Amino acid sequence: MSLDKQEINQLKQWPYRECRGLMKSLKKREPKSGKVLFETGYGPSGLPHIGTFAEVARTTWVRQAYTLMTGEQTLLYAFSDDMDGLRKVPNNIPNRELIAEHLGKPLCDIPDPFGERESYSGYMNAKLREFLDHFGFDYTFKASHEQYRGGVFNEGLGRILDNYEKIRGVILPTLSEENRADWSPFMPICRSCGKVNSTRVVATHPERGTLSYVCDGSLVHEKTGWGYSGCGDESEIPVTDGNVKVGWKVDWALRWYTFGVNYEMYGKDLIDSAKLSSKICRILGEQPPVGMFYEMFLDQEGHKISKSIGNGLTIDEWLTYGPLESLALFIYKRPDRASRLHFDVIPQHIDEYLNHLSRWPDLDRIKRCNSPVYFIHHAQAQDDPEQLGFSTDLNFNVILNLVSVLNSEDREMIWTYLLRYRPDAEQDRELIDGLIDKALVYYRDFVLPTKDYQLPSDEMRPAVDALVVWLDGYDGDDAVEIQNAAYAAGKDAGVNLREFFKTMYQLLIGQDQGPRLGTFIQLYGVKDTLKLAQAKLVELSG
């Protein structure tokens, strides 16, 4: 698809805004490798998680927007920081004692706790790639240790050595007084014990391209007694070929400089790091990339989600209750807002996704490019856009309520009701089947445990009885007519209408809330609702 200038100006979604910033920056700085280069970072001390997914997905959407706006292809490097030292044994891995013996070493030099790969980070990197491949992301994988040890970073490392004091000048003001003296951009890997966290630089020798270090640092975790201590080695080593790595903020700048990264986004917690890395990148002689920062996900209570605490949802947990597209929409919407990531946001995002999907067929070309569907179903939106859509007004909440009232896992029965309500649902059988699967699990785990049928109060009883009588004499199945009759029943009895509807939900589905009552009764059927109401009135009285 190619768009003219006027059409491009009508692209308003955030990925396009990001591209405008990127295009502006490219006027000052051509892509180093010919193609515009995007980057995402991954710390392989743990498994990939929802934050990893979100960052790669959002970056991918900016790439797609860029290609739409310019017609040019781009590259994405998924970079793994596997030369970083391991300071603490994560809680969720096997063979923790074995790993504890290797604390302080680079992740790429620690054995794989799962015993499957050549190293700790080898295992985690493989998981990252499986994960990205599973979701169909397009990327080039880069392992930090291969860049260091393969000499890819040598030129940049030489520049860091040449600009040693300038770089210290950027970082020192951000450190506490007592940490300043010992701070060096370089982190030597001890020749003798192989640790990176126990060494410190004591002198640099730019004329020889080397530095001198001592290995005398230590750390012990109080709770476990695990930690590391230096071996006492003192040596002079070259700064190149993987003999040393550089500390995190310098590492980021080194990558940007070496590869010529044009765009990288990062979490809000890294804003200050990104500023410092940008300064260092300029000292090395390159423009830093452009990119937005995104807000962090929050847990149920509104606390920031942390890998180590384990609050918030995993991708697998989301996918148990909602399709991947609903997760993609959650991640797509407002990256600049701190969103609560908890089970209860899933139904809403499924329904928003279905809503976008059902509007798609009627959108013109530009409106389609501004729809989240364009990004969530990118390949199909390009190749086969007319196949995308959703033809009924069924949604997850309707299905969930149906499951709730039927109190059954009988898929055929659920379909019978759905088709009676919306015969055109047949066209989307596969999608709806998937939703039924999710609704059944969601119902079992979240709705069923809170179900509490209640007999109407004496005050509400006349209104309930009036509606039951009306339903008994009603021949149609029109949601609006039923809704009006329900209003009339409540009004005539002189009760609070909101309380009346709540009473009906408590009686029919054992919940405080439900869909529009008229819609619900139409879906479940007038006669079935009548039977259910009468049965519950008897059952709850006895």
Ligand SMILES: [Zn+2]
């Ligand atoms: Zn050592």
